[in-house]
Amino acid sequence: MGHGTDGMIPTVASEPAVDAVARTMHALATPSRVHLLLRLRTGPRTVGELVDDVGMEQSAVSHQLRVLRHLGLVVGDRDGRQIRYRLHDDHVAQLLDEAVFHVEHLTSGLTDTPGLTDA
């Protein structure tokens, strides 16, 4: 059972929502950001720790963290001269888990030619 639109089916789903979905899902459309988010899902980490975890440069990590910040997915708290990042709330963690879950359970029935179930 899914939450969300229980019962009522979105006949067309408001147009504005379309852009909002695309914009937010954009955060999960890049390996580097997914990597960072999954890392933060295990708990708060400083930028330096994240740099060590994923194989990215400090600048790249900072840039991506800014993107995630603007999307409201992560929050940074200053601790001394370093900044500790964390997922914004459980909502984000849940979204992450579901993304991973769905991907791992996608019936891989890829199709190359339309009109056929497989080819």
Add this chain to the structure above:
Amino acid sequence: MGHGTDGMIPTVASEPAVDAVARTMHALATPSRVHLLLRLRTGPRTVGELVDDVGMEQSAVSHQLRVLRHLGLVVGDRDGRQIRYRLHDDHVAQLLDEAVFHVEHLTSGLTDTPGLTDA
């Protein structure tokens, strides 16, 4: 695709899964595809119908449908000289609903400056 590591709790989430998530979520990272998917969520539609629904050219629709097909999110069944597309399964519909749900409930606590909860 292979699940390299065991099927355990995502303490760190296997590296390969990261790319898989990013690749699939990529489908939801563009307004045009979200539009098409949400439309298909209300039931099967032919390409022509989709063209009328969303404000895209036939070619663009066909191109995006191909992307969604390769990702295993939609399936096309030939019906006469037109092809009727539909979501691959309930899984995809659920993923869509959850995406919309989460976006609509994202505590919009955007932050521009790190180290501060708001500014």
Add this chain to the structure above:
DNA sequence: CACACCTATGAACGCTCGTTCATACTTTCA
């Protein structure tokens, strides 16, 4: 105050990707 440490920012480059234009393919009908 000067310096090292940590993180953020801006510019630039390369690449990916979505769209458009033109065309080919498949199916139906006369």
Add this chain to the structure above:
DNA sequence: TGAAAGTATGAACGAGCGTTCATAGGTGTG
């Protein structure tokens, strides 16, 4: 079989984006 309808495909162009390089901003320490 020739034509029209419906859809797919390839090339090309432009925009958006992720990375790197260089540098600035802020923080603690001696």
